[in-house]
Amino acid sequence: MAPAIPLATYRLQLTADFNFDAAVAVVPYLKALGISHVYASPFMKARKGSAHGYDVVDHTKFNPELGGEEGFARLSAALKAHDLGLILDFVPNHVGVHYDDNPWWLDVLEWGPASPHAASFDIDWDQLPYRARGGVLLPILGSSYGQALESGEIELRYDANEASFSCWYYEHRLPIAPERYGEILRIIVQDAGAEQSDAGRRILELAARHQGLRHPNRKEAPGFKAELKAIAGADAIIARGLTAYRAGPDRPAQTLALHHLLERQHYKLGHWRLASSDINYRRFFDVNTLAGLRVEDAGTFEAIHRLVKKLIADGQLQGLRLDHIDGLRDPAQYFQRLRRLIRDARGPAAGPFYVVIEKIVCEQEKLPSFTGVHGTTGYEWMNTITHVLIDGKGLEPLDEVWRQLSNSAPQLEPVLKAAKRRVLETLLTSEFTVLTRLLARIANGHYSTRDYSEDSLRQALELYVLHFPVYRTYLTTAMPTAADRALIDHAIAHARAEWFASDGSIFDFLRDALTMDLIRGDRKATHSVPRLRRFALKVQQFTGPVMAKSLEDTGFYRFHRLLALNEVGGNPAAHALSIPGFHALMRDRAKQWPHGMSATATHDTKRGEDARARQMALTEIPSDWTSAVARWKLLNAPHLVTDGVSRSPSATFEYMLYQTLLGIWPADGDDETLMERLQAYALKAAREGKQETSWLNPNEAYEAGLQTFIARILDPALSAEFLQSLDTFTRRTSLLGALNSLSQITLKATMPGVPDFYQGTEFWDLSMVDPDNRRPVDFGAREAALREVETPDWASLTRDWRDGRVKLAWTRQLLRLRDALPAVFTSGSYEPLEVSGPHAAHVITFARRHGDDAAIIVVGRAMARFSDNGRAWPRADAFDATVQLGGYVVDGFEGMTELAVSALFTDLPAAIVKARAADAAAPQLRSRATA
Numbered sequence: 001m002a003p004a005i006p007l008a009t010y011r012l013q014l015t016a017d018f019n020f021d022a023a024v025a026v027v028p029y030l031k032a033l034g035i036s037h038v039y040a041s042p043f044m045k046a047r048k049g050s051a052h053g054y055d056v057v058d059h060t061k062f063n064p065e066l067g068g069e070e071g072f073a074r075l076s077a078a079l080k081a082h083d084l085g086l087i088l089d090f091v092p093n094h095v096g097v098h099y100d101d102n103p104w105w106l107d108v109l110e111w112g113p114a115s116p117h118a119a120s121f122d123i124d125w126d127q128l129p130y131r132a133r134g135g136v137l138l139p140i141l142g143s144s145y146g147q148a149l150e151s152g153e154i155e156l157r158y159d160a161n162e163a164s165f166s167c168w169y170y171e172h173r174l175p176i177a178p179e180r181y182g183e184i185l186r187i188i189v190q191d192a193g194a195e196q197s198d199a200g201r202r203i204l205e206l207a208a209r210h211q212g213l214r215h216p217n218r219k220e221a222p223g224f225k226a227e228l229k230a231i232a233g234a235d236a237i238i239a240r241g242l243t244a245y246r247a248g249p250d251r252p253a254q255t256l257a258l259h260h261l262l263e264r265q266h267y268k269l270g271h272w273r274l275a276s277s278d279i280n281y282r283r284f285f286d287v288n289t290l291a292g293l294r295v296e297d298a299g300t301f302e303a304i305h306r307l308v309k310k311l312i313a314d315g316q317l318q319g320l321r322l323d324h325i326d327g328l329r330d331p332a333q334y335f336q337r338l339r340r341l342i343r344d345a346r347g348p349a350a351g352p353f354y355v356v357i358e359k360i361v362c363e364q365e366k367l368p369s370f371t372g373v374h375g376t377t378g379y380e381w382m383n384t385i386t387h388v389l390i391d392g393k394g395l396e397p398l399d400e401v402w403r404q405l406s407n408s409a410p411q412l413e414p415v416l417k418a419a420k421r422r423v424l425e426t427l428l429t430s431e432f433t434v435l436t437r438l439l440a441r442i443a444n445g446h447y448s449t450r451d452y453s454e455d456s457l458r459q460a461l462e463l464y465v466l467h468f469p470v471y472r473t474y475l476t477t478a479m480p481t482a483a484d485r486a487l488i489d490h491a492i493a494h495a496r497a498e499w500f501a502s503d504g505s506i507f508d509f510l511r512d513a514l515t516m517d518l519i520r521g522d523r524k525a526t527h528s529v530p531r532l533r534r535f536a537l538k539v540q541q542f543t544g545p546v547m548a549k550s551l552e553d554t555g556f557y558r559f560h561r562l563l564a565l566n567e568v569g570g571n572p573a574a575h576a577l578s579i580p581g582f583h584a585l586m587r588d589r590a591k592q593w594p595h596g597m598s599a600t601a602t603h604d605t606k607r608g609e610d611a612r613a614r615q616m617a618l619t620e621i622p623s624d625w626t627s628a629v630a631r632w633k634l635l636n637a638p639h640l641v642t643d644g645v646s647r648s649p650s651a652t653f654e655y656m657l658y659q660t661l662l663g664i665w666p667a668d669g670d671d672e673t674l675m676e677r678l679q680a681y682a683l684k685a686a687r688e689g690k691q692e693t694s695w696l697n698p699n700e701a702y703e704a705g706l707q708t709f710i711a712r713i714l715d716p717a718l719s720a721e722f723l724q725s726l727d728t729f730t731r732r733t734s735l736l737g738a739l740n741s742l743s744q745i746t747l748k749a750t751m752p753g754v755p756d757f758y759q760g761t762e763f764w765d766l767s768m769v770d771p772d773n774r775r776p777v778d779f780g781a782r783e784a785a786l787r788e789v790e791t792p793d794w795a796s797l798t799r800d801w802r803d804g805r806v807k808l809a810w811t812r813q814l815l816r817l818r819d820a821l822p823a824v825f826t827s828g829s830y831e832p833l834e835v836s837g838p839h840a841a842h843v844i845t846f847a848r849r850h851g852d853d854a855a856i857i858v859v860g861r862a863m864a865r866f867s868d869n870g871r872a873w874p875r876a877d878a879f880d881a882t883v884q885l886g887g888y889v890v891d892g893f894e895g896m897t898e899l900a901v902s903a904l905f906t907d908l909p910a911a912i913v914k915a916r917a918a919d920a921a922a923p924q925l926r927s928r929a930t931a
Helices: 020-033 068-081 103-114 145-150 178-191 198-208 221-230 234-245 252-263 272-278 298-304 306-313 331-346 379-389 392-406 412-425 429-444 454-467 482-497 506-514 521-526 529-552 579-592 609-619 622-639 651-664 674-689 700-713 716-750 779-788 794-799 805-820 822-827
Strands: 009-012 037-040 044-046 056-062 085-090 094-096 136-141 154-159 164-169 172-175 267-271 287-292 319-322 354-357 597-599 641-643 646-648 754-758 829-832 843-850 853-860 882-884 888-890 898-900 910-917
Touching: 009 020, 020 037, 020 068, 020 779, 020 805, 037 319, 056 068, 056 094, 056 298, 056 306, 068 085, 085 306, 085 354, 103 136, 103 172, 136 172, 136 272, 145 252, 145 267, 154 234, 154 252, 164 178, 164 252, 178 198, 178 221, 178 234, 178 252, 198 221, 198 234, 234 252, 267 272, 272 429, 298 306, 298 331, 306 331, 331 354, 379 579, 379 597, 379 609, 379 716, 392 609, 392 622, 392 651, 412 429, 412 454, 412 529, 429 454, 429 506, 429 529, 454 482, 454 506, 454 529, 482 506, 506 529, 579 829, 579 843, 597 716, 609 622, 609 651, 609 716, 622 651, 622 700, 622 716, 641 700, 646 700, 651 674, 651 700, 651 716, 674 700, 700 716, 716 754, 716 805, 716 843, 716 853, 716 910, 754 805, 779 805, 794 805, 805 822, 805 910, 822 843, 822 853, 853 888
Parallel strands: 009 037, 009 754, 037 085, 085 319, 136 267, 319 354, 597 754
Antiparallel strands: 044 056, 094 287, 154 164, 164 172, 641 646, 829 843, 843 853, 853 910, 882 898, 888 910
8 A cells, every 4th residue: 555655756747648548557667666656747627639737627527538537447446456656736726718618617708707607717807998897808819809800700600409609719619698699589580581480480489588688697598598499490590590690801780790799798809919918817827728716715616626535535546736826815725625625535534645735935935834735846855956966166157158148247136027027017917907906996995095096006016026035925814924024024125125206105005905904903994804805815826927937937048057057946046055055954854844745857847857967067067168168159150140230049048059958968969859859949948038039929030040040050061060069068968967867866865855756757858848848758668677677787887877777777776765764764854974085075975764774875966076077987986085974883884983985886976875773772684775
């Protein structure tokens, strides 16, 4: 039976091409590897053809493209047969909308605020300009509304099976409000010339019985539709009469009729570009096809968790990974409800149920303690590992390279601030406008604050958001925590310092609104409590997307000082982490969050874990890198695409491409897809950076220049000298990267936390950002290689390190040790050990202990000096350092108080040995697990 707290998780990306049955096939391999829990991407019903599963359209059903309920049953049985648990990546924050596949959304479009599902969506019904009635903007049109209408792209259709009317715009279904059915039917019968036919008279009689405003209403509509469906000959009349609404370039009357009908719906059609300024439903970030859910609504919570509750009750689900919890209005409330749901499903006497959250924890930020949550999915620990493995001295030359290339200081703050301003002005303008108007209404609600104009409030709120340092606060209706109040005060203070208008007291009002102090104590009756709470809690849902779009999806693609640091949850301008600093973080984690995930690659990371490990190596050979880049720029100057003063790529983007090539260059020099992959990545990176081009306003000339430049520099006929130089240099960074990678996975597997392995990363992971990192995985090759390394020949594996089997073999060794000492790694303490000798700074060593059992971990870092700067695999005798064993006795080294690193690094720059506390009563026979 799988343990309650996983020993190791393995992420599987389920798609139509890798469904439940495909997952069944790899279960034996994962068991042999040493995995305890499969960690599956979302498998509720998603949009047809979804490559990721996050666009869920029905939380109550299994995705039929994955195999549906029957396919899941087969996977569940296979997992149970192999004693593996299952963790589901669950999406509580949003659903896929538009198109014709989300029943809740279609019902809201049909009935507006009267829909029982309207409470599930965060829609500001009264925000649409120049509209007499409320509605939701649908930014789905590829052209202007007028063009789409006059061209006949919007078509009114009748569904005879449902007896319902809908407009269609290509694949988008737009239900017509039933209160307009009577009007439609009268016009249709007249246009069909069927007033005197029996069917026509019956249709008109039905319409006459439902005249007046709001008829047929929701209660009457099913009977109305049933009667219409029962009228013999009605379908033929309706089919003929629909020409009355058939818009087209030469049909002005019909075009106007369709327009008037659409104007009387609970929605307003618009060009997709309107989303940035006029959209009035909360989205997932800036994705128009993902609408935020109001999971704080009790009915919505219950409905979307119904299937999850059943799976937990049936013992088919052993854990949850909760997507984007920063999008929730009140995460604390959500987790309290979730705990009750899990308890009700499993019974009060059941043991712990594993829950982790996707949450970006910024530097100097502490993860809030949520009910029943074991930790995060591990982005912060991925960056911690990177920071401790890089060579801090090598960052200074890289700083200088970046300063010269970008003509700016290697500081992230101005880059992030500019990116935030760009996001507020474009991608998230509509959400920001909603907040500004709400704040203005709050100010206007009391005589003491009514003189703050909406424009001034907008400027003040913008400064606050620009200076807010993390993703969000976690206010509830109770008093703000000291941490939340400190974050708000920090941003207010910095915003106030940039304020040059006359009345700085506006920031006192803004602070009291954000903390909800305006409705506390003797001020409680001075402002609208519901309105103020809504504002304060909605701001929390807004700052997260602003930070994500500004940092991860803009700043990371502008600031290229060292790409290894441009990772989700990371700081591109970060410094190296000292070994004592690493130990301090790990001791704290062992006490506070021992069961959160430790990741080195996820479906969201900006590059593969081994691409990142190669880029880390640049801090070890910065002079060689600087010289190489200077030469490459000269060699490739003829391949730049220039147009007057502009060039493609820009100087900084070209620098980014060289770092990217180092990361993805195939170990054997052979990858027919390399050019295509790099061109796709470059296009995405350029648009995300929003400098020379963007998703909203693509610069076709610049983008074409990028593709041309990449094609030229990767063409052996045009760039032989460059490609030879690149290959020579990447051979060195590849070896250093391989050494970094082995150290990286050793730390991941042994430090406090649950190691998570992203699919396929048992071999070298040289991928780029999605969709590149979601390519199919050859599990057959991995399974065959696992059998080959059953008894590893480390000398052979290190000699052939390029084929990746050494990483696979070491991964299994690490997981076997975790399985042999589960309590040590699940619940054990973390104790730094002392290292002495000339090379002490190149060794990280610590003990994990539970009771008398222990494991001692020794990991190398900054391997350039031991490998002839990446030209040869390091020899054990090159390491002159000694590990002080403290109070531990190591199997095979009884009686020794210290161990030479050279005795441990016989083949790999990492080692793990079983040990016991020196005061253990009776030494037991234990096998030695070492490289």
